[in-house]
Amino acid sequence: MTEAAVCPVPHENRVHPLGAPAGFEEAVSNGPVKMIWPNGVQAWVISSYAGVRQVLSDKRFSSMREGGPEMRTEGEPILGLKQPGNMNSMDGEEHLRLRRPLSRAFMVKKMNEMRPRIQQIVDDHLDAMERQGAPADLVSALCLPVPSLVIAELLGVSPEHQELFQSTAREMFGKNGSKEVYDAKAAELGEVLAKVADEKRASGTTDDMIGLMVNETDFDSEELMRLAIGLLAAGHETTSNFFGLFALTLFERPDQLEILQRDPSRADVMVEELLRYTIGRLGGAGLSRRAVEDVEVDGVTIKAGEWVTVTLRANLEEALCPNAGELDLERKAVAHLGFGFGPHQCLGANLARTELQILLRSLFTRFPNVRPAIPVTEMEFREDSITYGAAAIPVVW
Amino acid sequence: MPKSATVRIDQTRCIGSGQCVLAAPDVFDQSDDDGLGVVLVPEPPADLLPGVRDAVDRCPAGVVSLEE
Numbered sequence: 001m002t003e004a005a006v007c008p009v010p011h012e013n014r015v016h017p018l019g020a021p022a023g024f025e026e027a028v029s030n031g032p033v034k035m036i037w038p039n040g041v042q043a044w045v046i047s048s049y050a051g052v053r054q055v056l057s058d059k060r061f062s063s064m065r066e067g068g069p070e071m072r073t074e075g076e077p078i079l080g081l082k083q084p085g086n087m088n089s090m091d092g093e094e095h096l097r098l099r100r101p102l103s104r105a106f107m108v109k110k111m112n113e114m115r116p117r118i119q120q121i122v123d124d125h126l127d128a129m130e131r132q133g134a135p136a137d138l139v140s141a142l143c144l145p146v147p148s149l150v151i152a153e154l155l156g157v158s159p160e161h162q163e164l165f166q167s168t169a170r171e172m173f174g175k176n177g178s179k180e181v182y183d184a185k186a187a188e189l190g191e192v193l194a195k196v197a198d199e200k201r202a203s204g205t206t207d208d209m210i211g212l213m214v215n216e217t218d219f220d221s222e223e224l225m226r227l228a229i230g231l232l233a234a235g236h237e238t239t240s241n242f243f244g245l246f247a248l249t250l251f252e253r254p255d256q257l258e259i260l261q262r263d264p265s266r267a268d269v270m271v272e273e274l275l276r277y278t279i280g281r282l283g284g285a286g287l288s289r290r291a292v293e294d295v296e297v298d299g300v301t302i303k304a305g306e307w308v309t310v311t312l313r314a315n316l317e318e319a320l321c322p323n324a325g326e327l328d329l330e331r332k333a334v335a336h337l338g339f340g341f342g343p344h345q346c347l348g349a350n351l352a353r354t355e356l357q358i359l360l361r362s363l364f365t366r367f368p369n370v371r372p373a374i375p376v377t378e379m380e381f382r383e384d385s386i387t388y389g390a391a392a393i394p395v396v397w
Numbered sequence: 398m399p400k401s402a403t404v405r406i407d408q409t410r411c412i413g414s415g416q417c418v419l420a421a422p423d424v425f426d427q428s429d430d431d432g433l434g435v436v437l438v439p440e441p442p443a444d445l446l447p448g449v450r451d452a453v454d455r456c457p458a459g460v461v462s463l464e465e
C-alpha cells in the first residue's frame with residue numbers, strides 16, 4: 001500500500017514570536033492531517049475544538065506515549081516514558097491512583113488560602129525591582145522566582161535549592177538536552193528530596209505535598225521522588241513562561257492593557273482570556289495520545305495503534321466563542337483548552353491561575369507604565385524547550 | 398409549579414479538578430477528605446442553572462450531569 005506524502009510537522013521558525021510556527025496554520029486548516037515528527041514518528045494532528053476535546057477525553061485514546069511523536073531529533077527521550085510516578089503517561093486506575101491524592105493539595109479553596117502568601121512573594125519581588133531601578137529583566141526579576149518559590153513552599157522544600165530546581169526543570173523540558181545530563185540533575189535533586197522526605201516522615205506532617213505523599217499515600221520512594229521532581233519542574237517553567245507571554249501580549253495591545261488597568265478586580269476572568277488567546281495563537285502540535293481501537297474524529301478514522309496529537313490552536317475556533325481569533329479582555333471566561341481536557345487536564349491549573357491573577361494585577365497596577373526596553377521581535381525566545389517562552393524580557397517603567 | 402432540575406457528580410471518575418467550583422461556587426464544593434467534587438445544592442433554583450450548565454461543559458472528566 002502506498003501512503004500519501006506526509007509532511008514534517010512545522011515546529012519552529014515562528015513568523016512572529018507570539019504566533020504559530022511558519023506553515024502550521026495552513027497545514028491544519030483543512031481538518032485532520034498526518035504529519036511526521038522530528039523523531040520520525042507519524043501522527044495525526046487534530047485542530048477543531050470538538051475534536052481536541054474528544055481526543056483528550058475519550059478512553060479509546062491512551063496516554064501511554066512511549067515510542068510516540070517527539071520534538072527531539074536525537075538522544076533518548078526524557079518525558080513520556082512509562083516509569084513509576086509518571087502520571088502523565090498512564091491511563092485509568094493507574095493514573096487516578098497517583099493523581100487523586102495530589103488533587104487535594106490543589107483544591108480551589110486551598111489555592112484561595114494561599115493568596116495572601118503569593119501576594120506577599122509577588123510584592124517582595126516588585127519591591128526589589130523598584131529598588132534596583134529600570135531597566136530590569138522581567139523573567140529573572142519576577143516571572144521565574146515567583147512560581148519557583150511558591151511551588152517549593154507547596155511541596156515543603158527549602159528555597160535554598162532554587163537554582164537546582166530551575167536547572168533540572170530546564171533539562172527536563174529541553175528539546176535537545178541529553179538524557180545523561182538530566183539524569184544527573186534529577187539524581188542530585190532526588191538526594192535533596194529524599195532528605196526532605198525523611199524529615200516529613202519523622203514529623204508526620206501532611207501540611208505540604210511531600211508530607212502528604214509520605215504520610216498519607218501508598219506511594220513508594222521512587223514514585224514519590226519522580227512525582228516531586230515532576231511537580232517542581234512543571235510548577236516552574238509553565239507559569240513563568242506564560243506570565244512573560246501575557247506581558248508581551250499586553251505590551252503589543254495598549255487598548256487591552258487599558259481594560260485591565262481600568263478594572264484590575266476582573267484579573268481572574270482576564271487570565272482565562274489571556275490563556276485562551278496566547279496558547280491558541282502559539283499553536284503548534286502538542287499533546288499526544290495513541291488510539292487503542294479505531295476511532296472516528298472530525299470525519300477521519302484514526303486506526304488502532306496510530307498516534308494522534310492535538311493543537312491548542314483550537315482555542316481560536318469560533319465554535320468556542322465569537323471572534324475567537326481576537327484577544328478581548330472584556331469577554332466572559334469560556335471553556336478554553338489551555339490546560340488540556342479530560343482526565344489529564346493540568347493538575348496545577350488552579351495554582352497557575354491564582355499565580356497568574358496576582359502577577360497580572362500586581363505588575364500592571366504597581367508599574368502602570370511598564371514597557372519593553374527593546375522591540376518584542378528582537379527578544380530572544382526559547383525554541384529549544386517544549387515549554388516555549390522569552391529567555392529575557394528587558395523592561396523599563 | 399416549575400419542574401425541578403437535578404445535579405449529580407459521578408465521583409468514580411472525578412479527578413478533583415475544581416472546575417465545577419469555579420463555574421458555580423454556590424452549587425459545588427470539593428471534599429476536604431479527598432478533593433473530589435461534591436454537590437451542595439442538588440436541586441438548584443433557576444438562577445443558578447447557567448453556572449451549572451457551564452460546569453457540565455467544563456468538567457474535564459465529564460462527570461457532572463444536569464437533568465432538567
Ligand code: HEM
Pocket residue numbers: 056087088089099151230231234235236238239242287288338339340341343344345346347348349351352
Ligand atoms: C500556565 C501554566 C500551565 C499550563 C498552560 C499547563 C498546561 C498543562 C497541560 C495542557 C496539561 C495536559 C497534558 C496532557 O493532556 O497530557 C498539563 C498537565 C499537567 N500539569 Fe500543567 N500547566 C501549567 C501549570 C502547571 C503547574 C503550576 C503545575 C504544578 C504545580 C502543573 C502540573 C501538571 C501536571 C502534574 C500535569 C499532568 C497531569 C496528568 O497527567 O494527569 N502544571 N498542564
Ligand code: SF4
Pocket residue numbers: 406410411412413414415416417418432433434455456457458459460461
Ligand atoms: S469539575 Fe468534574 S472532575 Fe473536576 S472536581 Fe468537579 S466533578 Fe470532579
